[in-house]
Amino acid sequence: MSLHRLLALVCLASGPALLSCADIAAPSRSNAYEWRRIVGTTIQSFHWPQSRLPVRIWAEDAVNLPAHVRHGIAEWEAAFLYGEFRGVMVSDSSVADVIVTSGIAPPGSFSITRLESLMAPECQGATDVELDATGKVILPPIRVYVDPRFDPSLPGVDECMALTTTHELGHALGIFAHSPNVDDLMYSDPVVTTLSPRDRATAELAYHTEPTLTVAPR
Amino acid sequence: MRAILPFMVLTIAGGPPALQAQVDYNARLGLTWATALLRDDVIGGIEVRQKLAPTLVLGAALPIAPRYRAGLELAVATSGYQSKQAGAPTVDLGTVRTGSVTLGLDGPVAQGLRWRAGVGLLLYWPTEDRGIFLRGRTTRFLAGAGIDYQRPIMAQWDMIASLRYDFHRFTTEELRARGFSQSQGVQRVAASIGLARGHR
Numbered sequence: 345m346s347l348h349r350l351l352a353l354v355c356l357a358s359g360p361a362l363l364s365c366a367d368i369a370a371p372s373r374s375n376a377y378e379w380r381r382i383v384g385t386t387i388q389s390f391h392w393p394q395s396r397l398p399v400r401i402w403a404e405d406a407v408n409l410p411a412h413v414r415h416g417i418a419e420w421e422a423a424f425l426y427g428e429f430r431g432v433m434v435s436d437s438s439v440a441d442v443i444v445t446s447g448i449a450p451p452g453s454f455s456i457t458r459l460e461s462l463m464a465p466e467c468q469g470a471t472d473v474e475l476d477a478t479g480k481v482i483l484p485p486i487r488v489y490v491d492p493r494f495d496p497s498l499p500g501v502d503e504c505m506a507l508t509t510t511h512e513l514g515h516a517l518g519i520f521a522h523s524p525n526v527d528d529l530m531y532s533d534p535v536v537t538t539l540s541p542r543d544r545a546t547a548e549l550a551y552h553t554e555p556t557l558t559v560a561p562r
Numbered sequence: 563m564r565a566i567l568p569f570m571v572l573t574i575a576g577g578p579p580a581l582q583a584q585v586d587y588n589a590r591l592g593l594t595w596a597t598a599l600l601r602d603d604v605i606g607g608i609e610v611r612q613k614l615a616p617t618l619v620l621g622a623a624l625p626i627a628p629r630y631r632a633g634l635e636l637a638v639a640t641s642g643y644q645s646k647q648a649g650a651p652t653v654d655l656g657t658v659r660t661g662s663v664t665l666g667l668d669g670p671v672a673q674g675l676r677w678r679a680g681v682g683l684l685l686y687w688p689t690e691d692r693g694i695f696l697r698g699r700t701t702r703f704l705a706g707a708g709i710d711y712q713r714p715i716m717a718q719w720d721m722i723a724s725l726r727y728d729f730h731r732f733t734t735e736e737l738r739a740r741g742f743s744q745s746q747g748v749q750r751v752a753a754s755i756g757l758a759r760g761h762r
Contacts, residue, residue, distance in 0.1 A: 368733060370602045371741030394651050425693050425740070426608060426645035427653040541741070552605040552647065 373545040377528070380556075381520035390473075390482060390557040391428070391518040391550050392441075398430040400562075401513075402440035402485075407496045407505060413444050416510035420517055423544040428551035429517060441562055442486045442516045444509065449489040466504035467492045471515035475557070482559040488512040507537050514543070518550050585760070586631070588722050590619040592754025594639045594660075599732050600694060600746050608647045610694060612658065615641030619724070619754050623668060630669045635680065637662045637752070658695070659687040662704055662728075671709065679707040684730050697735035704730045706750075712758055722758040727751050 380389040403413040417431035449470035522532040623633030666680020688695035706728025731745035
């Protein structure tokens with residue numbers, strides 16, 4: 345092989361290799377809010393482990409809840425880039441990890457952590473997370489309640505139910521606190537219908553942080 | 563590229579017999595290995611990488627000078643892709659197909675051995691729009707080089723073995739929407755073997 349031919353080959357091979365040094369620059373995610381529940385000196389944080397995915401979710405066939413839950417699952421799945429969360433609807437509530445029903449949450453016992461949400465006039469929601477005696481293990485199912493305060497056919501009620509369901513599913517995923525920002529779906533009294541970049545960043549951080557709570561088998 | 567591809571195909575397939583007689587064709591099967599598609603940092607480092615991808619390559623080349631040829635190469639590969647974070651299990655993210663079209667030049671190196679260099683387009687086509695591909699497929703520019711070794715095994719058929727290296731910069735619509743800036747340099751190496759048919 346002649347020298348000039350060899351040089352041509354070396355140039356062809358090394359040019360692209362030199363260009364390949366730079367990496368993509370990831371966003372900072374510094375806009376995330378506190379997602380953990382802090383009670384005194386105790387921090388409660390949780391995310392569904394990969395071994396429990398897809399999370400099985402059952403929805404009562406009332407007030408359009410199955411459609412709202414499907415929408416909520418899709419919203420939260422889309423929040424993640426690396427398959428951290430997947431949900432699936434199941435028809436048998438006895439195998440569900442999360443149960444979504446309509447109505448007002450019943451009075452809770454001492455073991456239940458109630459994450460109440462929403463003071464919107466049209467609807468309200470709550471999520472109950474029951475812990476075992478050690479306070480370290482979640483006993484599934486996590487129960488989500490979404491309640492239309494008025495006739496669901498009235499204007500604004502179905503929209504409120506949709507965003508409240510997605511909000512409550514956020515709690516069931518492990519976002520145990522509310523955002524302080526009104527533009528976030530996880531704000532305590534949300535008005536937006538989709539997840540904000542802050543909601544997504546928070547969910548990502550929650551799923552890449554070692555949780556303090558685990559979940560018992562169903 | 564959309565205009566060039568049909569032009570080349572029509573030129574070769576519908577051209578005069580003299581032109582067709584000079585065209586070398588080859589079909590190869592092989593494997594493609596790639597560096598990480600993406601590196602991110604969420605608490606810890608995360609890497610998204612394609613698995614080793616079975617690859618089908620079809621190529622055609624026309625003489626343009628006594629020792630040089632211009633060629634078109636189509637490569638299709640399919641594989642799973644996965645994310646990996648230190649201390650966490652590897653997560654399968656689905657399947658992505660890649661299809662590339664490269665226009666290139668090749669010339670002799672030694673007996674039976676030829677170099678090749680080309681540029682083209684590379685399409686990432688996920689089977690599901692999710693995660694980094696939430697907003698669908700992405701197309702990237704590609705540059706690459708390689709060598710082919712060709713040896714006669716029958717009257718008109720040669721065995722061909724190829725080694726390819728190529729480079730592109732990867733990003734997706736979803737990553738840009740999420741605030742990822744710049745793009746990830748991805749290098750791929752493909753080895754393949756097959757049959758070539760051409761004039762002698």
